[in-house]
Amino acid sequence: MRRMTPAAAAVAALAFAGPAPGEPREPPAPQRHRIIFDTDFGMIPQDDAYALMLALHSPELEILGITTVAGNWSIEQGTADVLRFLEIAERRDLPVYAGADMPLVHEPDEYARTTYGSWWSDAPPTPPPGGFAEKKAEALGAVQFIVDTVEQNPGAVTLLAIGPLTNVAMALRQAPGLAAKVKRLVIMGGAVAVLPDGAGNMTPAAEFNFWVDPEAARIVLRSGIPIELSPLNVSRKAAMTRAWFEKLVAADTPFTRLIRELDGPRYAEDPERVVFMYDQIAVASLIDPTLVTTTELYVDVDTNPGVSYGAALGFDRIWPGAEGARKMAVQYDLDWERFIRMFIERVTRPIPARPASQR
Ligand code: BDR
Ligand code: CA
Numbered sequence: 001m002r003r004m005t006p007a008a009a010a011v012a013a014l015a016f017a018g019p020a021p022g023e024p025r026e027p028p029a030p031q032r033h034r035i036i037f038d039t040d041f042g043m044i045p046q047d048d049a050y051a052l053m054l055a056l057h058s059p060e061l062e063i064l065g066i067t068t069v070a071g072n073w074s075i076e077q078g079t080a081d082v083l084r085f086l087e088i089a090e091r092r093d094l095p096v097y098a099g100a101d102m103p104l105v106h107e108p109d110e111y112a113r114t115t116y117g118s119w120w121s122d123a124p125p126t127p128p129p130g131g132f133a134e135k136k137a138e139a140l141g142a143v144q145f146i147v148d149t150v151e152q153n154p155g156a157v158t159l160l161a162i163g164p165l166t167n168v169a170m171a172l173r174q175a176p177g178l179a180a181k182v183k184r185l186v187i188m189g190g191a192v193a194v195l196p197d198g199a200g201n202m203t204p205a206a207e208f209n210f211w212v213d214p215e216a217a218r219i220v221l222r223s224g225i226p227i228e229l230s231p232l233n234v235s236r237k238a239a240m241t242r243a244w245f246e247k248l249v250a251a252d253t254p255f256t257r258l259i260r261e262l263d264g265p266r267y268a269e270d271p272e273r274v275v276f277m278y279d280q281i282a283v284a285s286l287i288d289p290t291l292v293t294t295t296e297l298y299v300d301v302d303t304n305p306g307v308s309y310g311a312a313l314g315f316d317r318i319w320p321g322a323e324g325a326r327k328m329a330v331q332y333d334l335d336w337e338r339f340i341r342m343f344i345e346r347v348t349r350p351i352p353a354r355p356a357s358q359r
Pocket of ligand 1 (some may be wrong): 047048091162163188201207208209278279
């Protein structure tokens with residue numbers, strides 16, 4: 001990852017003049033990350049599904065388990081979708097743990113019900129493509145799985161959280177001391193106004209994942225876990241256009257057939273369609289940190305009811321009200337060409353043949 005010096009970061013963060021290029025760093029030695037993939041999953045065209053495709057085809061990542069959380073969809077829908085997705089991907093061996101069905105505090109109101117996301121829904125899930133999976137979720141819940149896995153592998157597990165942070169916050173509350181045993185936490189969430197492109201997408205200032213569960217986001221960001229934040233500032237550098245989409249579906253694999261079937265019609269209807277690749281950036285930055293540029297900021301989340309509920313705020317120093325906030329690496333720029341080429345190359349790889357017991 002390219003990081004700026006603290007002084008350069010402060011200037012870039014506060015000048016509002018766009019990011020000064022970070023100092024290029026030597027690529028770190030390749031490592032294999034043991035991860036828990038925490039997701040408010042939804043079938044393609046949801047970005048979480050694209051992100052999981054990328055993770056499954058990346059030998060740098062060993063997925064220990066997939067934990068679901070309510071966000072884009074209800075917990076029942078997200079869990080049903082990921083179970084079916086793993087069958088399509090021939091990865092029935094990967095365990096799925098269902099997690100929180102509601103945020104810690106946030107009650108759905110009319111705005112939540114009509115703007116975006118179905119985290120609040122108690123409607124029965126609709127069948128994913130091909131019908132409901134035969135594969136079942138594990139009996140163990142997501143929170144307990146996170147606690148057990150981190151406790152049993154202190155300093156060795158990276159959490160990748162690409163939905164509301166409810167499961168992670170609950171795990172931290174349940175097991176005091178857990179934060180010190182987590183190796184690293186990569187989060188897709190927030191929008192940081194002090195950096196370029198820092199508007200929210202759910203409200204003027206709040207990004208969806210943080211807005212759904214602001215109290216959880218605040219607990220997690222203040223936990224002391226080494227965090228890399230992948231906010232909307234960097235997502236907005238990753239716009240999938242039809243031209244790139246055509247390159248993606250030019251190959252013929254089970255994944256690209258699924259993409260063509262479920263996302264193709266949207267590009268056909270609107271050739272000018274542009275979709276931001278939120279969760280995919282978080283995954284990609286773990287695989288290859290040199291794809292993104294980061295700056296070190298204290299980041300906190302507004303949990304006060306009102307106009308800024310769920311907004312992330314970042315600054316180069318602690319400010320009144322943010323006592324207890326922690327410094328973290330905040331992504332704000334992306335090497336788009338290198339990222340999209342890597343994404344397409346990996347997602348279009350043939351699904352490797354596996355022994356029947358692992359399919
Ligand atoms: C985030 O919210 C969800 O809709 C996406 O999956 C992504 O994680 C973007 O704001
Ligand atoms: Ca997500």
